[in-house]
Amino acid sequence: MSERDLSPDTVEEYFSAGVEAAFTLSESTDSVLEIDPSRQELRLISPALGGDPDVASYEHIRVERINVIGKQGDWFRLTVNATYLHYEAYVLIVSIVDQLESGASFRHAVSESLAGLKGLLSSRRKMSDEKEAGLLGELIVLGHAIDRLGEDQAMQAWLGPYSEEHDFGFEDFDVEVKTTRSESRVHVIGTESQLQPAGDRTLYLLSLQVTLAGASGDGFTLAELITSIRRRIDRARRTFDTALQGLGWADEAADLYVTRFQVRSTPRAYFVDDQFPAITAPRLDQVVPQRILVSAVSYRVDVSHLNFVVPPAPLEDFCEEPA
Template sequence: MAMPEREHLSPDTVEDYFKSGVAAAFQMGTAVESVLEIDPSRQEMRLISPAQGSEPDVAAYERIAVERTSLIGRPGDWYQLTVDATSMHYEAYVLIESIVDQLEGGASFRHAVSESLSGFKDLLSGRRRMSDEKETGLIGELLVLHHALGRLGEDTAVGAWLGPLSEEHDFGFEDFDAEVKTTRSEARVHVIGSESQLQPVPGRPLYLVSVQITLAGAAAEGFTLPALISLIRTGLDRSRRAFDAALERLGWKDADADLYRTKYQLRSTPRTYLVDLAFPAITGPRLDEVVPQRVLVSGVSYRIDVSHLPFVAPPAPLDDYCEDHA
């Protein structure tokens, strides 16, 4: 892709470069040689400009680095400014564009970088959205929590939410435990992150709750993660502080809400699977039976496709949230 000189890229165009998966480079400056490189594989944007004057001091900035380097086929030394553009593609582009504008106006590279960085507090603070996997998992747990609030009341429902406490299972209801797994795929394929996630507590039934979400686009029923959090908060009074503390433990920050713009909707009605002796779970006791020198095996993680397994009607409060039975 080629960009006409000094044409300002729209947010959609910047996203297209990253989605293409192909590295791109083009000249941004007219009066000063300034090359913008977009590297989708590393989620980086780089600005390359002649190394004139002293090097900018960016040591305090988590997502920005500058090095003095030489380039094949280009005489002299060059400054390479690298921006970690993860989840902030357009913001990174605007920052680099601002630096180039300063250079075009006659500023030194050090001054151009310093002046431009001062106007990008969000980028400098190293704000990062949680990974897609964590966002997806949190959405699934919050959907179940929102339903439980309507059935159990806030004290019981929020108290039953154990996921943020790093307990083995996401919910501990009165008569059973539930492990919520959420996927964006068409099949009900879920990642099990440890050998204990699907290990029932003695005397308590364990159910795997399979939630499928998909992109909503402009659908009226679509929701973002911040919208879902806000919806739950409106129904809380006494448990608001406990809920906020739980979100914080999971990596959520209200100040970063604007980073979560994707809208989702349920792809299908959630299903519930009883984790019994016939369920294909990899657990500690099962590994003990078949793995020699079992003590040396750790960090068990695996994928499971429950699409064609028989599902069951779960007990209350999930009985009217999930499909009845296979």
């Protein structure tokens, strides 16, 4: 088997070996493939003939002109961040080399190959660990709301996918869901509005703790949780699927989510009032000179030792009661 015909398992073996490797993919076009497991990268080295490819819209792909020791002229080095996309990145590079052998310029070969594989590359991307935990927590709360309110009201209350200020807007109060994998209830607050009550509506921070499940029978993956909720909804199925896509979920990448979680403790609810340690726009306005120049506020808050409360329905039986 040639290096142009590697199977997914063989590509994984190269990355698992942990050692950089390089081999010629095409002698006629002088194209070389480099595999760098430490950086999770695949690189294609080829003579820089013609204009530079336009890859500015691709987050995980870059192209640069380099000098190659022992070679004359400029060379292109196309680098693909192959994290969670080892085989897909390899297929992309082989496709480019196939185009080069057919007489295409490097610019055209890259453009055509990216166009052909764009859907595959985008659908196989796994969300970050932080986003995975965040979605996990929202779905746990959504599942409870479906049981208590029914799918229509629960889906209407779920605001997380729509870039609203808070994750849930129930009839009489709002909820910001925060999920952590740490032993303490330390949560990342990503904006100055996340813990800012909307008008006169009451706001609660709902703290969830999850941990790795190992071989526990109570464990579940994010993909399994999504499947479980889909089985409990009917009319709102399309709305649910659209919401998931907006949050970065793709069914085609479900097999990438192999981490099994379990709930570490009973969730706690905290009333966000004037005494809650929140950084909000009104508070910043009072103390920060030239406030207009401050943006992208992000901070951590440890609620482990704060007083927690029982929130209203439908979450009153979901959260821990104070002693």
